[in-house]
Amino acid sequence: MNTNYVEPPPAETTTYVISLSEYCPACLNCPCTTYANVNVYAYAFKPSNYVIGLLTSLNGAWVGECWSSEVYASPGPFNLSISQCQLPSSYDHVGIPLYYYPTGGSVWIQSVDIYGLGQYCTLAAIPPKISNVTIAKNSGVTNVPGYEFSVYIDSPSTENYVTLTIYYGSTVVYQVYKYVQLPSQWASCTTLRVDFGPIQPLVCGTYTIVATESTPGGSQSQYTTTLNVPCPYTTITLIVDSGGSVVVSGNASGTYTGPTTTTINVPVGSEVTFTAAPGSGYVFSQWLVNGSSISANPITLTINGPTTIEAVFGQAVPPTTTIPLTVYFSSTPATGVAVQYSAYVNGELVTTVSAVTGPGGSVELTIPTPSPGQPVTINVTVQSWRGILLDYTYSYTLTSAEPITITVPSAELVVTPVNPSGGALVSAVVNITCSGIPIASGVGQQTVVVPIPSSGSITCTITGSSNGMAATTVTLTSSQAGQVITRTLVIPVSEHYTPNMGFIMLITVIALLVAVLAVLIVVILRLRR
CATH class of the missing domain: 2.60.40.1140 (Collagen-binding surface protein Cna, B-type domain)
Structure with missing residues (x-):
């Protein structure tokens, strides 16, 4: 037995010796009584109590005639017997089942049965032969789970040697020899059924079942069948x-x-x-x-x-290369521009980086190395400049490591401060603020390149001061991109700028000068006395 392939039954019988005796009373027309003696030898695989019975049947109704004593068997051989079991006057089948007693009551294991008793015999001259081998899958509710193998022998002898061999491929996984000795009254004209198992296959696949029988007289027969165990x-x-x-x-x-x-x-x-x-x-x-x-x-x-x-x-991390990105406002390199760039290969995002342009309006971009076989798509967003939101997005598909140049729509704003007579005020202070962000401040004429946001326009406020103050606004639009926009800021000369005091009305300045002069005259006169 190969326990890698099969699990044996709780016990397997190996020998059945059955004999009959008659007792006939010494009276006219008194029927004789038949007694049966049964000896069974078996091998226990599981420790338990075991028992055999002798059952008879007439027209399909089974009756338990006698039972052996229970025998507890540890793994190994054991013996069960029934003595002087009185048989009924009529029966056509006899069964000798083996039971064991696990938790919950008795459970049927296997049996040896003789069919066709009491019939008119026409098979006496026919040698024993295996007519069939049946395979039944037990449910395990009232019997042992597994497959029950039943070998049917027509016209059995009084001595029958029956072997069941189970192969998995060419490997013998289970083999049992059984000897069944029958009384002459139950031989020749009957059918003997010898059970093996139940055997539980542990490996799914096809098993080959070979049953052989032989007798001391030299007759022999064989029967082969297969069992396909479905794989769970x-x-x-x-x-x-x-x-x-x-x-x-x-x-x-x-x-x-x-x-x-x-x-x-x-x-x-x-x-x-x-x-x-x-x-x-x-x-x-x-x-x-x-x-x-x-x-x-x-x-x-x-x-x-x-x-x-x-x-x-x-x-995968592709090889990378570095290319320059330069941002221009019109033709002027734009320093301090916040940009964000994303690189895509085969439509998949590889990297996203934020940066700020340095001197010359340039910043280095590190991107996957582009090639004709693997182009790289670069999306660049010009986000802002000095806090002014620009929000431009540009897309480039590169097949080589070539520089990228971006020109943001811009206008050049030139502001000239003048007095009411049109004369240039070279010492006037001019401030330019766009979208609330100071972008230029200086003395005299001011020139600044102003980027125009993607919204289409930007409003700038211009203020100036020189013996007076003035302010104006200008709105630059995308239609003016690339143009030079000039503005003249007229500053009235009605005030005088005094450090730490700001602008003071001229009449106030004259009054102050007169007061200072009067004080000086008084001081001089007193000194002469």
């Missing part, structure tokens, strides 16, 4: 993430491209191989098998129950 199935939940595919081979097959989730049914105990294949721009990261990480690829798993397998891919 379980499921694989295969999750393939974006960025690759998985090839399944072994007891299951197929190719699955992510992102996808699929269910695969396989026999329990199957060996299945999973091979991850990353797509362009991706690398294989790991397997998650029921949540546990495995980095090897491929992997072969034995599937004994429901299993979830996830193939995780990550973006």
